[in-house]
Amino acid sequence: MYQQLTANLMVESIEDTLAFYTEKLGFNLLTSAPHADGYLQFAIVEKDGLNLMFQERKNFTEEYPMLNTPATKPSISLFIKVANFDELYESLKSAVPLAADLHTTFYDTKEFAIVDNTGYVLTFAE
Known part of the structure; x- marks a missing residue:
């Protein structure tokens, strides 16, 4: 039945x-x-078999009017x-905003979280 799940994130700028x-x-x-006005309205990226889709807010809310808000508000x-957890943490900790620094969770998983350019939180776990 289900074969794949890919997040489609509303963003201000592709x-x-x-x-x-x-x-x-x-x-x-x-x-x-591209949109007819020249800017990008949609994109798909991939890394290590993970896919993410991004859709520009105006285009996204035209497709799904119930999601229309004055600004993109990630929720x-x-x-x-990830397999290379420590290496990834070292490469990102000073390069991007951290939402949560390196810690061990109550369910005994080593994690850290970053914030992307739109405000989405990406939590990386070992």
Whole structure:
């Protein structure tokens, strides 16, 4: 039945979001779609088999009017298990805003969290 789940995140700027995810996190652009006015309205990125979709707010809310707000207000976090946890933490801790520094959770998992350029929280776990 279900085969895959990919988050489609509403963002203010596809260009700024692509810069963050490709330059800071090492994702690769798979595809993008320009708007008739010249800016990007949609993109998909990939890294190590993980995919994320980004959709520009105006385009997103035209498709899903019930999500229309005056500004993008992230209300989810993405939980990502990684194999190279310590290396990733060292490379990101000074390069991007931390939402939560390195810690061990009550369920005994080593984690840290960052904030992307739109305000989404990405939690990385060992």
